[in-house]
Amino acid sequence: MSPRLLLLRLLRRWHARIGFAALLFFLILAVTGLALNHGQSLGLDGRFVHAEWLARWYGIKSEPPRRVFRSGHHVLTAANGRWLLDGKISGEKLPQAVGLVELADVFVVASDTALHVYRENGELIEKVGPGALPGAPVRAIGSNARRIVLRTASGVFASADALSWRPASERSVRWSVPAELSISEQQAYEEALAPGISVEQLLLDLHSGRFAGRYGPLAVDLLALLLVTLSLTGAWLFLVPRMHRGRH
């Protein structure tokens, strides 16, 4: 057998072996690359993966929920920037809640910088930011005769609609105070309130190899070299026999 034929056979064999061995990794690179390329339209940065093991892998310390606010029909517990409101996750990157009050047809969650006003069904009516609050930071929230009452750094204020505020007295205000969660309740809520990693970040780390730690990018470099090898051997296998045939 001629040396050229031997080389072709060797290249074909290794081309197939390398291609098969790297199949899974190339698929991961291709799928993550495609997804990242359309990340905005897919809303990847707004989606989060919540799992204890993933948080541990990323070195994120998961904080267990310790306190719960209860008001009439509503229950709020929070940890890791997430609120679990009546058993439903309310959002990401939320500040620590300072209280929860319920009025006739709405309920209000206060953080130190904002109020979140909800309908009874949990629909957000309005997030009232610092500019619309009578004072900040909010230190406590309570209710008094169908009014929301805030204790802020600038004094105590009351409002019936969270739109206009008036100075108020603390008399007969029922302040929202947290209760300690039992160990079993903490465990029950902990999984739901696990910290999250954005899908976009996860895909970026998978694509670049950083997900696997310090040596991950080196592995991706190796895959790039394999891809170069596959391209070159593929081109060789495609072109050389044709060139040879052309000479005869």
Place this chain on the structure above:
Amino acid sequence: MTRRPRRSLALLTLALGAAAAGLVRGEIYQAPDAFVAEVFGSRPAPKVLWLTQDLQAQAAAILGHSPAQVRQRYWSDSRKSVWILEEIGKEELITAGFVVVDGRIDHVRVLVYRESRGQEVRTPSFLKQFKDAKLAPGDRLDREIDGIAGATLSVAAMERMARLALFFDRTSRK
């Protein structure tokens, strides 16, 4: 085998942790209430626009997602209205104030910018493109807004908010 957190991921952790703890408050260029006071010369009482199902659907068509809240506060007099809106650029909310006069944008200001990149959207040279913009058919702006390299998503967010402010102004005057 015990897996230890990797250093590169630990940096991300710090950023995520800080954001989760609410420490990333962003750059406040002007407090929203100060913006309203500047426009009207005083601090008028806010009005509210309730987003019915129909309005929510129209707002969602402009934003590309459902509006975050169903009660939108605004400030207005006979000709002028002020809308403080928030929209996510890439990962964080941008807070901007829009002044609409006779159905056209009079001026825009970025009040709070929380993204790590793309602050160029607050420059007057970018914002002046919105001057006198009005809604064209399909609730689009009547002009193209030039993008900024490296701030594409923030530019898109500003454009969406401009359209929403004009839409809300039109709705509030019906």
